[in-house]
Amino acid sequence: MKIVVCLGNVPDTTTKVKFSDGAAFDKTGVQWIINPWDELALTRAMELKEDAGNLVSSVSVVTVGGKDVEPTMRKALAIGADDAMRVDAEATDAYAVAAQLAEAIKDKGFDIILSGIESSDYNGSMVGGMLAEMLDIPSVSAVSGLNLSGSDVDITRDIDGGKEQVSVSTPFVAIVQKGIAKEARIAAMRGIMMARKKPLAVVPAAEVESLTEFVEFELPAPKPPCKMVDADNVAELVDLLQNEAKVL
Amino acid sequence: MSVLVYTENWDGVFKKLSFELVSYATKVAEMIGTSVTAVSIGDVADDELNRLGTFGALKVIKVEGNTNLDNQVYTSILAEVAKAEDAKVVVISHNNTGKAIAPRLSVKLNAAVGAGLIKLPVSTNPFTVSKKVFSGKAKANVVLKTDVKILTLSQNSFEVIEKGGAATIETFAADVSDAKTVVKDVQKQTGKILLNDAEMVVSGGRGLKSADNWGVIEDLAEVLGAGTACSRPVSDEGWRPHEEHTGQTGKIIAPNLYIAAGISGAIQHMAGISSSKCIVAINNDADAPVFESSDYGIVGDAMKVLPALAEAIKEAKNK
Ligand SMILES: Cc1cc2nc3c(=O)[nH]c(=O)nc-3n(C[C@H](O)[C@H](O)[C@H](O)COP(=O)(O)OP(=O)(O)OC[C@H]3O[C@@H](n4cnc5c(N)ncnc54)[C@H](O)[C@@H]3O)c2cc1C
Ligand SMILES: Nc1ncnc2c1ncn2[C@@H]1O[C@H](COP(=O)(O)O)[C@@H](O)[C@H]1O
Numbered sequence: 001m002k003i004v005v006c007l008g009n010v011p012d013t014t015t016k017v018k019f020s021d022g023a024a025f026d027k028t029g030v031q032w033i034i035n036p037w038d039e040l041a042l043t044r045a046m047e048l049k050e051d052a053g054n055l056v057s058s059v060s061v062v063t064v065g066g067k068d069v070e071p072t073m074r075k076a077l078a079i080g081a082d083d084a085m086r087v088d089a090e091a092t093d094a095y096a097v098a099a100q101l102a103e104a105i106k107d108k109g110f111d112i113i114l115s116g117i118e119s120s121d122y123n124g125s126m127v128g129g130m131l132a133e134m135l136d137i138p139s140v141s142a143v144s145g146l147n148l149s150g151s152d153v154d155i156t157r158d159i160d161g162g163k164e165q166v167s168v169s170t171p172f173v174a175i176v177q178k179g180i181a182k183e184a185r186i187a188a189m190r191g192i193m194m195a196r197k198k199p200l201a202v203v204p205a206a207e208v209e210s211l212t213e214f215v216e217f218e219l220p221a222p223k224p225p226c227k228m229v230d231a232d233n234v235a236e237l238v239d240l241l242q243n244e245a246k247v248l
Numbered sequence: 249m250s251v252l253v254y255t256e257n258w259d260g261v262f263k264k265l266s267f268e269l270v271s272y273a274t275k276v277a278e279m280i281g282t283s284v285t286a287v288s289i290g291d292v293a294d295d296e297l298n299r300l301g302t303f304g305a306l307k308v309i310k311v312e313g314n315t316n317l318d319n320q321v322y323t324s325i326l327a328e329v330a331k332a333e334d335a336k337v338v339v340i341s342h343n344n345t346g347k348a349i350a351p352r353l354s355v356k357l358n359a360a361v362g363a364g365l366i367k368l369p370v371s372t373n374p375f376t377v378s379k380k381v382f383s384g385k386a387k388a389n390v391v392l393k394t395d396v397k398i399l400t401l402s403q404n405s406f407e408v409i410e411k412g413g414a415a416t417i418e419t420f421a422a423d424v425s426d427a428k429t430v431v432k433d434v435q436k437q438t439g440k441i442l443l444n445d446a447e448m449v450v451s452g453g454r455g456l457k458s459a460d461n462w463g464v465i466e467d468l469a470e471v472l473g474a475g476t477a478c479s480r481p482v483s484d485e486g487w488r489p490h491e492e493h494t495g496q497t498g499k500i501i502a503p504n505l506y507i508a509a510g511i512s513g514a515i516q517h518m519a520g521i522s523s524s525k526c527i528v529a530i531n532n533d534a535d536a537p538v539f540e541s542s543d544y545g546i547v548g549d550a551m552k553v554l555p556a557l558a559e560a561i562k563e564a565k566n567k
Binding site: 012013014015017019036037038073094095117120121122123124125126127128129130132133138139140141142144157158159160161162163164165166167168169172175177178179182183207210211212213215216217218219220223224225226228229230231234235237238239240241244245247248 | 249250256258317318319320323341343345346347348349350351352355356358359360361363364379380381382383384385387388389390391392393394397428429430432433434435437442444448458470472484492493496497498499504505515516519525526528529534539540541542544545546547548549552553556557559560561562563
């Protein structure tokens with residue numbers, strides 16, 4: 001079985017967000033990381049490969065982006081991915097990214113395609129499902145558990161109000177969330193050394209369209225200061241919640 | 249021409265979420281000068297379907313017979329109905345089901361998606377929506393460039409509006425037999441208020457020190473009729489189930505009231521709850537960052553403040 005993880009490159013979650021002229025995200029001084037859910041997906045893929053009973057032959061990663069995403073991809077190789085593929089295109093919107101990914105992976109014989117539930121910058125939750133539709137294969141969303149036994153796939157997905165155990169035949173896209181792996185792996189020194197020699201292929205961009213355009217960004221108005229209430233006078237808080245905030 | 253809205257049901261029953269969606273679709277329909285058609289998949293009684301009319305749907309299309317979510321089957325059904333109804337806008341929830349279907353439908357209909365919206369479109373020409381980006385740290389205006397648009401609406405972000413109309417019900421025959429996802433087992437959460445549905449939430453962090461101390465959270469939640477939540481370390485420690493963890497990597501919720509006790513207010517935690525209408529922080533450290541993003545705060549020991557608060561609320565309710 002061959003697994004591929006769609007890897008997003010996003011600003012570190014503690015980044016102070018700024019925009020130049022309100023029209024573009026200001027990248028100066030930003031630390032880039034693997035999108036948190038994609039990192040969990042990669043971790044689970046590595047765990048599945050390490051258990052020889054699962055017959056996973058390789059774990060690849062693929063990212064759509066310019067040369068500046070390569071350090072993030074090297075991190076994935078250091079964590080343990082066997083090879084990486086960068087689609088040399090600007091990630092303009094979810095549809096364009098999915099279309100680039102579909103072109104890049106369609107003939108490569110991947111059995112399991114993993115994507116994260118959301119990228120932490122543009123928060124779309126769209127790429128994984130779009131990719132599955134473009135490839136005309138099943139997708140399972142909100143996946144919090146993925147196990148293999150031979151060629152059987154056993155998935156746990158969250159539904160609103162519970163969980164379901166589902167099975168699906170390969171190839172498919174699993175859109176993963178928290179729970180898929182306990183904690184994201186970090187690269188060890190040996191991994192970092194080895195990553196330098198692992199293949200990172202650059203594939204040319206396909207001709208694709210974007211369906212949306214980000215035209216303007218805005219920072220939220222600063223919140224008014226927090227009203228403090230004395231710990232010995234919680235009745236005052238109740239009064240405020242009832243009569244000022246009107247939420248009780 | 250129409251605005252189509254996918255109304256999800258739970259064992260044949262609609263929830264507030266479904267009515268939020270119809271109310272939202274009705275407003276969007278007014279903006280573009282058309283009417284609302286609701287779609288329902290699964291076995292729902294006509295009495296229940298009729299309720300959708302009250303919130304503005306003129307027509308309800310029911311597709312019976314299928315209950316398990318198979319993303320491809322659901323997408324095909326919605327695409328067929330959207331074409332038959334000449335839908336210009338399709339409204340879907342931004343919950344687990346919506347996130348599973350909307351992207352596939354986008355490809356099938358060549359429709360741009362405005363994802364995770366919290367308010368009405370900013371303009372209809374060009375069709376522009378406002379969405380949160382960077383996990384709530386900013387907002388963006390996004391132009392949807394295609395003829396047909398899909399809007400996914402975040403839960404609890406749009407007021408339910410009762411208009412008191414009636415809808416006609418039509419049956420739509422669709423082939424639902426070709427499911428590729430086989431559901432082998434379902435574990436439903438019972439008896440508890442689901443976090444996503446809760447209008448009030450009481451949440452605990454590492455400051456509560458141990459799983460054994462959760463009684464104070466549960467007692468207050470019970471007095472309020474609230475759901476319970478926690479920070480990530482709490483669910484990582486196994487003090488609480490992972491479904492309760494809110495934040496950037498957990499659930500994103502927008503209740504009317506969120507009470508955070510023993511939570512420091514890390515940016516990743518706040519990302520999941522910052523859309524709450526009112527945030528109350530209880531922390532024994534006056535400098536905890538959580539106070540910066542809260543509306544009301546109490547500096548004190550959560551183990552004492554929470555029970556006192558529960559008492560005070562009981563008293564106020566009895567007045
Ligand atoms: C990529 C990434 C994603 C993350 N995603 C999430 C997420 O989705 N959700 C999330 O919650 N975290 C997330 N985190 C973790 C986050 O950064 C914080 O570490 C976490 O939120 C802290 O949890 P806490 O507030 O419960 O604990 P702490 O930070 O340890 O805070 C405990 C607080 O309790 C107070 N306290 C102690 N005793 C008492 C008492 N007796 N009474 C009252 N107050 C008391 C302390 O003053 C302190 O402020 C993420 C981190 C990363 C790097
Ligand atoms: N530029 C990208 N390259 C590769 N995968 C991506 C890219 N952007 C998003 N993804 C994948 O799509 C998922 C959901 O992203 P989104 O739809 O943007 O919220 C992410 O978790 C990644 O797995």
